[in-house]
Amino acid sequence: MAVVVATLAACSSDREPEPYVEKPVEPLYNEAADALSKEKYNKAADLFLEVERQHPYSIWATKAQLMAAYAYYQAEKYPDAIDTAKRFIELHPGNKDAEYAYYLIAICYYEQIVDVGRDQKNTEEALKALSEVVRRAPGTDYARDARLKLDLTRDHLAGKEMEVGRYYQKRKQYLAAINRYRAVIEQYQTTSHIPEALDRLVECYLSLGLTHEAQVAGSVLGYNYPGSKWYEDAYALLTDANLRPVADDRSWITRAFDKTLDTLF
Template structure:
C-alpha cells in the first residue's frame, strides 16, 4: 500500500496467509495449542488484537471476528478499537457474512469518515454487495446497490488504491445487469412473446449501450420485429447493428434474416430506433 502508517496495509499479507495454517511450533503468546483458553478480560487491547490476527491468519475468520469485537467492547475509544472495527469488516467478508461485513464497514464510515482507511471501508461495503451478484437470480436489487456503493468509492476516493478496482467491478456489474435483461428477453422471444422481448432488448440498447450485449440486443430486435411483421423497425435495428458492429456474427445473422424476406438494413420509420439511429449519426450514441 502506498500510504505509510495505514493498518490496512496488513490486509494483503493476511489475504496471502488466509487458509494456511498458522506458524508451527509452540512458542509465542498464542502457540502451544492453547489459543482459545486465554481470558480476554485479562489482556490489553493490543494482545486481544494480536489474538484476532492470529485466528485470521490461521484460517478462522469467525473466531477472529469474536476477538476483534472484544477489542471494541473492552476498549471502545482506543486506536486499537478503530483498527479492530475495520478488520472485523474484513473478517466478516472473508467468512462470507456479507450483511455483517457491510454493517461493520458502515459503522467505520459513520465513526471515522475522514480516516485514511475510510476508502477501504467503502470498498468493503461495495464488495459486500458485489460478491453476491451471481447468487441473487433475477432479483437485481443487490446489483444496483453494488453499483451505487462502487460509484461512491470512485467519486469520493478517486485517488485511492481502490478506485481502479471499483471502476472495473462497476463495469462488470453494469454488464451483468444488461446480461440479465438479455436473459429475460431471450426467454420471451423463444416463447413467442415478442412485445415483451422487445421491451427487454430496448432497455439494453437505450440504457446499456456500452456493454457487451448491445450487438445481440439489436439482432434480437431485428428478429422480434420481423416476427411481428414490423419491417421498418427490423430494418432500422439491423442498420444500427451494421453501423456499429458490421464485423460481428450478429450483424451477419440479421442481414441474412432480412435478405430472406427480400429486405436490407435501412433506417426507416419514425419510431424509437430511428431516434437512436439519428443520435448515432450525430455521434451522440455509444
C-alpha cells in the same frame, strides 16, 4: 434416561458463567490480529469487536472495527462484513480508511453475484456500491479495480435482461421482449450483449410487422458491428423480407447510440 437428563440439566444450570475479564487493549488487539493471520476469521472478528466493546474510546477501537469487517469478509460472512463496514462509515465518515470501507462493501456485494438465472439483487447492489467507490475515491487503486468490476457487473445485468427477453420472445410476447432488449441497448451499451439485442429487435419488429424499426435496428447493428454473426443474421432476415437496413436519426435506437458516444468521448 429422564433422571440422567434431569441431573445433567441441574448441573448445567448450577454451573456459573465464566467471569467477564477485561483485557488491556494492545494484547487484545494483538490476539485478534494473530487469529486473523492464522486464518481463524470468525475468532478474529469476535476479538476485534471485543476491542471496540471493551475500549470504545481507544484509538485501537476504530481500527478494530474495520478489521472486524475484513475478518467477516475473509470468512465469507458478507452480510456481517457489510453491516460492520457501514457502521464504521456512519461512526467515522471522515476517517482516512473510509474509502476502504466503501470498497469492502462493494467487494462483498460483487462476490455474491450469482448466475443470470437467479435474482440479481446483489448484482444491482454491487453496481451501486462500485459506482460509489469510483465517485468517492477517484484516482485510487480502489477506484481502478471498481471500474473493472463495474464492466463485469453491467454485463451480468445485461445478460439477465437478455435472458428474460428471449423468454418472452420464444412465447411470442414480442412487446415484452422488445422492452427488455431496449433496456439493454439504453442502459448497458458497453457490454457484450448489444449486437445480439439489436438482432433480436430486428426479429421482434419483423414479427410485429414494424418494418421500419426493423430496418433501423439492422442499420445500427451493421454500422457498429459490421463483421458480427448477429449482423449477418439480421441482414439475412431483412433481405428475406425484401428489406434493407435503413438509417434514421429520429429513431430511439439511433439516439441511444449517439448518447452513448457523447458519454464516452
